[in-house]
Every structure is written in C-alpha cells, then in structure tokens.
Amino acid sequence: MSVFSHKEFDNHEQVHFFCDAESGLKAIVAVHNSNRGPALGGCRMFPYASDQDALTDVLRLSRGMTYKSALANLDLGGGKSVIIGDPRKHKSEALLEKMGRCLEQLGGSYIAAEDSGTSVPDLRVMGRYTKNVAGIVERTGIDGQPSSGDPSPATAYGTFIGLKAAVQHRLGRSDLSGLKVAVQGVGNVGFRLAQHLHTAGAELFVSDIHQDQLDRAVAELGATVVPSDQILTLNVDVIAPCAMGAILNDEIIPQLKAAVVAGAANNQLAEARHDAMLRQRGILYAPDFAINAGGIIDIFYERVGHTPEKVTAHIETIADTLNELFDRADESGRPTGAIANELAEERFATRHQMA
Numbered sequence: 001m002s003v004f005s006h007k008e009f010d011n012h013e014q015v016h017f018f019c020d021a022e023s024g025l026k027a028i029v030a031v032h033n034s035n036r037g038p039a040l041g042g043c044r045m046f047p048y049a050s051d052q053d054a055l056t057d058v059l060r061l062s063r064g065m066t067y068k069s070a071l072a073n074l075d076l077g078g079g080k081s082v083i084i085g086d087p088r089k090h091k092s093e094a095l096l097e098k099m100g101r102c103l104e105q106l107g108g109s110y111i112a113a114e115d116s117g118t119s120v121p122d123l124r125v126m127g128r129y130t131k132n133v134a135g136i137v138e139r140t141g142i143d144g145q146p147s148s149g150d151p152s153p154a155t156a157y158g159t160f161i162g163l164k165a166a167v168q169h170r171l172g173r174s175d176l177s178g179l180k181v182a183v184q185g186v187g188n189v190g191f192r193l194a195q196h197l198h199t200a201g202a203e204l205f206v207s208d209i210h211q212d213q214l215d216r217a218v219a220e221l222g223a224t225v226v227p228s229d230q231i232l233t234l235n236v237d238v239i240a241p242c243a244m245g246a247i248l249n250d251e252i253i254p255q256l257k258a259a260v261v262a263g264a265a266n267n268q269l270a271e272a273r274h275d276a277m278l279r280q281r282g283i284l285y286a287p288d289f290a291i292n293a294g295g296i297i298d299i300f301y302e303r304v305g306h307t308p309e310k311v312t313a314h315i316e317t318i319a320d321t322l323n324e325l326f327d328r329a330d331e332s333g334r335p336t337g338a339i340a341n342e343l344a345e346e347r348f349a350t351r352h353q354m355a
C-alpha cells in the first residue's frame, strides 16, 4: 500500500496506523496540516472494502478539514481518523477504549469528534482515556436548547446565513418571503435549515427517503413533498442539498433551474470541474466546505470557552467569507469553489501565531 506516493497524500504531516488484536481495532489517523493549530476532525467507523480504501478516505477527509477550518478562520488544523469495521458488528467498549489510548499517544496533534459510524457516547468512552476528543460536553446550544454536542443546529444556522448571503448576491434580495427553496434531505441539518427558511417566509419543497421526515416537514413547515429524482431540477430559486455528496454532476447541472446552490451536504461537486460548469450556467454555488462550517465552529468553542453568543457571532462570519468568495469570483471570472480553495490556502499557508 503506497502512502507517500498515494494520489491523495498531498504532503500530510502525519499518518498513523494503529492495530490492537485483542479489541480488533484497526485505525488510521491522518494529520494534513497543523499551521493554524491542532488538527480537529471526525472519527469515522466504516467497513472499508480494503485498507487502501480506508487510507484514501482518511487522507481526503483530513485534507478537507484543513480547508474547512482555515476558511472558517478557526485556530485549527485539519485531520481525520478512520476505524476499519462495521459499527453495528465490531464496535465495543474495548475497541473504543483502545482508540482513546491511541489518540492519547498522539499528544494532542489530532483531536477526534463524532462522525458517521461513531456517536457522542462513543467519543465519551474514548474520552476516558484521552483529552484529545471534542464535541462531547453538554452545553447550551446556539438555539438556547441543551445540547449534548450535536453540531447540527450550528451547521443548519450557518447554512441559513450562507444561503441568505448567496441569495443577496445572486438575486439582489434580502427578504426571503416567497423565495422558493428545494431542500434535498430533511434530516438533522436539512430540517433545521428548513425551519429557519420557513420562519423567514420561504416556500419549501422537500425530498427525503424516509416518510416520517417528510411528514414532519409537511406538518410543521407546510412544505411540499417532491419525488427524490425531481428535487434538484425543480423550478425554484435555490436548491439546498442536505443529504449526500456528488449530486452536482454532468447529468444534473444542465437540468438545474435554480439560480443558487446553497446546502450543507459535504462534497457536492462530483468532480472539481463541475464548479466551472455551474458558473458557465450562471448558477451561484456556495462552496460546501465554506457554508457548512457551523458545526466545526461550535465544536471549536468547546475547547476555548463556549457561549452561544460567541459561537453565533463566529458562525455569522460565514456570510463575510462567502461574500469575499463571490466578489473574487466576479472580479476574476472564475468559479467559487476554486476561489474558496485559494482563500483557504492563503489562510493556512503560514504557521499561525497562537494567542
């Protein structure tokens, strides 16, 4: 298995492989860049088909965290960890304990948070053996409700703020009443985003693969349900992808009718070149890793003194970052995703002076 010559390696600072025969733990921890601070990123557990697939995933995700945190102006680097195994079959207290002990060995260069296949309670088990976990402290969320560490309300609020900035830029309107928005996926983030939009007077169209999620959106938000294969190509002002990645592709982009794409889903572009395709069609794309940073902002403040006010104020800077991206894109005639990468690189290029 190649590491240094792996196509996703991109000068990672550290890659650690951990194995514990007794608990069955097989894990990889990747630290992409720590110029801005310790690398914070999720710990994913997934039954990868091969070790190579696990390595590819952790390298890609870790690099993505460097860009996301830098763009959000957080004193954090980028990192990620993966545990190879089926969370429903292979997760045990002993495995989580061992993972915690492995994280402790890294001396704080990587800090783990929940991700798919792991939960806040799992991270709390790891946290008995290491300080290097985050997103586990009970606190008052930005919505004023008790929060157990779930970053979704913060992600949804940031996405709402970013969507408004994109609408203002592309459609020249600050009032969302009557704005038609199609939300793909009304789960933890999508439903909360839809709540913000509903409160602001937007007209909602939703899709999901779970009927109970749809029923809730209809009952509480007066949303119109749309079949899953039609939601993205609906004749609306904005599409907000909040389910899965790679939905902006060769097939869908030519059929889009919305003027703005602004949603929380990770890795929305199937390939980097789809960014330019959106621009050519006159569609304003709010880069996913810029607009969905609310969750990482929320988790960051757990480590430096969390108050709902501080977190909310920082999340609202997502609009400033997007406005800077949109202006640079207009001035240069280049797509927003490419500009977002450049702005992030500017922000993590040099070692940050810690306060």
Ligand code: NAD
Pocket: 150, 151, 152, 153, 155, 184, 185, 186, 187, 188, 189, 190, 207, 208, 209, 210, 213, 228, 242, 243, 244, 245, 264, 265, 266, 292, 293, 295
């Ligand atoms: P979730 O699992 O709670 O919600 C996803 C929803 O999408 C579910 O209701 C699911 O049924 C639905 N869905 C799945 N396939 C679908 C399809 N084909 N068509 C329509 N709906 C479909 O997840 P989430 O936490 O709300 O995250 C949503 C997206 O946002 C993911 O891409 C995630 O990576 C990204 N994200 C989430 C956070 C966060 O704080 N939770 C932070 C950053 C990015």
